Amino acid sequence: MYSFLPIAFFKNEFVPFEEARISIATHALHYGTGAFGGLRGIPDPQNPKQILLFRLDRHCQRLSQSAKFLHYDLPAQKIEETIVTFVKKNQPNKSFYIRPFVYTSDLGIAPRVHNIEKDFFVYGLELGDYLSADGVNCRISSWYRQEDRSFPLRGKISAAYITSSLAKTEAVESGFDEAILMNSQGKVCEASGMNIFLVRNGQLITPGFDQDILEGITRDSIVKIAKDLGIETIERSVDKSELFIADEVFLSGTAAKITPVNRIENYQLPETRPLTEKLKEKLTAITENRDPNYQNWVYAISLDG
Template sequence: MHKFLPIAYFQNQFLPFDDAKISIATHALHYGTGAFGGLRGIPDPQNPEQILLFRLDRHCKRLSDSAKYLHYDLPADKIKTIIVEFVKKNQVKTSFYIRPFIYTSDLGIAPRLHKIEKDFFVYGLELGDYLSPEGVSCRISSWYRQADHSLPLRGKISGAYITSSLAKTEAVESGFDEALLMNAQGKICEASGMNIFMVRNGQLITPGYDQDILEGITRDSILTLAKDLGIPTIERPVDKSELFIADEAFLSGTAAKITPIKRIENYELSKTRPITEKLRDKITAITENRDPNYQDWVYVVPLG
């Protein structure tokens, strides 16, 4: 059972979460014409009277860009102001997840984006580990990732997540924790809601933006950190057969953080993961505001 935060932002006001309701005729509910973001908040380990948000500006910019696909002008600065106020009003004392959502709020039945009302809401829930930090098992999904020429994959468009849902359920119901999707060219591109990395011969490898992936913020952070740590990195297409013999592999995302992959199909991966652990330790230190070199990645919200 999810434990939702008590206050939501809905229809231009803050109100109790239980009072934030939409109609069953809401346009976005029928056509997937929404776009969402997701970011974590954690109490500052050094000062529990303030909350730390990881790369808030980047999250707000991506959501503002996603809104453009829906023909909706929602400036990143406005999103940021609302999220900061949302955090202050909820006075959260544990790790939590923030879900901002843009959607077509009209009650019409024609699938369109022009001449239709849009709206924006924010809610949150307490959230610990989304996936096991000890590692997950993955299967190659029978469902393929959509192509950018059919959907704007650089936005987190809600309707696109039917593929993620199909893939995740297929994986879990067949005995795995997570699904890996291939693109139309038969290359591994991402998981159901996460980017993927592998390590071969000391080199960190991940599919590039030309492989129909989401422009992940955690992914971008990992590539920056790897270069700063002197880990050779490359963005290129990834074959399924490479993953089976990878030295290390892991998933990345706001909810998943950095989660090791321990098995892909019937291929066991090594339990020794030096590069994965180095990156995970580094990003954990940054999100907890313990690394002075990356303090600009952490936004501090005082609760007092």
């Protein structure tokens, strides 16, 4: 069971979480005409009366961009201000996850995004590790990632996650923890809700934006960190067979953070993961505001005022 934060932002006001309810006739519920974001917050290890949010500005910018696909003009600044107030009102004292969501809120049956009401809500829940920190076992999904020519993959659109849901369930019901999806060209794309990286011969490799991946914010952070650390980083297409002979493979995402992959199908990966561990330690230090070189990635919210 999830432990939800007590206050939500709904219909342009802050209300108890239990009172934030939508109608069964809500347009987005029927057609997937919504877009969401997700970001983590943690109590500052050095100051428990302060909350740290990782790359708040980038998360708000991406959700604002996603809203444009719904013909919804929602400025990133409004999203940011709402989230900051949301955190102050909830006064969280444990690691948590924030879910902002934009959607067509009208009650109607015509599939469209024009001439229809839109709205925006925010809620949160306590969240520790989304996947096992010790690593996961993955299978190659029988489901394929959508193509950008038929779906706006530069947005985090809710309808896209039917594929992720089918792939995740297929993986778990066949004895694995997570799924790896291929794109329509048969190249490695991403996991059910995470980007994917592999290490070969000291190089960090990840599918590029031309591979129909989500523009992950944690992915972007890892690429920047790796380059700053002098790790050769390559964004390109990746063949399935490369995963089986990789030195290291890991998944990345807001919920998953950096999660190592132990096994893919029946191919066991090496137990030693020097680059994965190095990047994971660095990212943890940054999110806890212990690295002065990345303090602009961390937004601190005082719970006292």
